[in-house]
Amino acid sequence: MSEPTGKRHSAQEVAEACASAMWEEDKASQGLGMEIEAIAPGFARLSMTVREDMVNGHNICHGGFIFTLADSTFAFACNYRNFVTVASGGSVDFVAPARLGEILTATGEERTRAGRTGVYDVRVENGEGRLVALFRGRSHQTRNQLVPGLEVGE
Numbered sequence: 001m002s003e004p005t006g007k008r009h010s011a012q013e014v015a016e017a018c019a020s021a022m023w024e025e026d027k028a029s030q031g032l033g034m035e036i037e038a039i040a041p042g043f044a045r046l047s048m049t050v051r052e053d054m055v056n057g058h059n060i061c062h063g064g065f066i067f068t069l070a071d072s073t074f075a076f077a078c079n080y081r082n083f084v085t086v087a088s089g090g091s092v093d094f095v096a097p098a099r100l101g102e103i104l105t106a107t108g109e110e111r112t113r114a115g116r117t118g119v120y121d122v123r124v125e126n127g128e129g130r131l132v133a134l135f136r137g138r139s140h141q142t143r144n145q146l147v148p149g150l151e152v153g154e
Helices: 011-025 027-031 063-078
Strands: 035-040 043-049 085-094 103-114 117-125 131-141
Touching: 011 027, 011 035, 011 063, 027 063, 043 063, 063 085, 063 103, 063 117, 063 131, 103 131
Parallel strands: none
Antiparallel strands: 035 043, 043 103, 085 131, 103 117, 117 131
């Protein structure tokens, strides 16, 4: 669903339309080989395979790529209400290394939203379910729509 139809849509439909509109323009996430696995209001799950060009001098995934996966997941989790929502801050704790060839999965969930701000947590795990990193992002919602004319019915 990329074109607004004038009708009111469910929260899930709006979340999916917002994710689709964002993904179309998100060359960074696409360029790193990320894939969207699931989208729901206040929720996103993305994955990325650790490539050779992501491995640092310690032969593990550079933390910046792990942060970027978590940050992209955060972005898709918080942009579900059809208002452009940006990061006002974010932090990460690296718990375990990720290695070449591993598929990392980041799962982001809204923890709280009040007015135009929110807090989101993202867990990054490897293919065996081992925790790699914990990310917390803070969001700020603008007044600009992602998909002009798309209305939430709920």
